[in-house]
Amino acid sequence: MISHSQIYRVRAALGTHYYADQADDYYSRDGNAATWQGEGARRLGAVDAIDPARFKAMLQGDFGHGITAVQSVHKDAKARAALDLTFGAPKSITLQALIGGDDRLIQANDDAIATALAYVEKHLAMGRRKESGKSRVEHTGNLNIARSRHETARPTEGAAGQYRRLGTGHP
Numbered sequence: 001m002i003s004h005s006q007i008y009r010v011r012a013a014l015g016t017h018y019y020a021d022q023a024d025d026y027y028s029r030d031g032n033a034a035t036w037q038g039e040g041a042r043r044l045g046a047v048d049a050i051d052p053a054r055f056k057a058m059l060q061g062d063f064g065h066g067i068t069a070v071q072s073v074h075k076d077a078k079a080r081a082a083l084d085l086t087f088g089a090p091k092s093i094t095l096q097a098l099i100g101g102d103d104r105l106i107q108a109n110d111d112a113i114a115t116a117l118a119y120v121e122k123h124l125a126m127g128r129r130k131e132s133g134k135s136r137v138e139h140t141g142n143l144n145i146a147r148s149r150h151e152t153a154r155p156t157e158g159a160a161g162q163y164r165r166l167g168t169g170h171p
Contacts, residue, residue: 117147
């Protein structure tokens with residue numbers, strides 16, 4: 001199952017705690033539990049493991065190297081920072097992977113999600129650019145993706161093994 005929600009810039013600090021600061025969840029099992037993906041991340045030098053401080057800065061619009069998010073048309077709490085995509089594996093898969101200890105299933109799921117996100121980046125990543133007072137949408141093929149594997153269940157979640165991926169893009 002895939003679900004999505006917006007993360008707003010005003011709540012970036014909460015997003016950082018939820019997605020990056022919980023060592024028992026997101027940095028568990030191996031060094032690939034929380035990693036960067038995407039051409040935008042690569043261009044910004046965000047590779048390998050996610051640094052929570054850099055992650056928070058990016059959610060707040062500071063991408064480093066003097067690059068900041070363009071001013072949002074929303075000057076209030078609706079200024080968007082990222083899109084949260086949650087890929088939930090079927091319960092039978094997560095049980096076999098996490099309780100049964102089949103690391104091949106974890107790797108297969110990680111690979112499938114990375115492939116899906118690469119497709120989204122290549123074919124669906126868009127941004128708005130304002131020129132001469134007119135907005136236009138353009139294909140960017142450029143996303144900053146923070147991938148975090150979340151292996152514990154919350155009482156409101158049906159299955160263990162949620163896989164969260166955040167994407168922030170800029171043209």
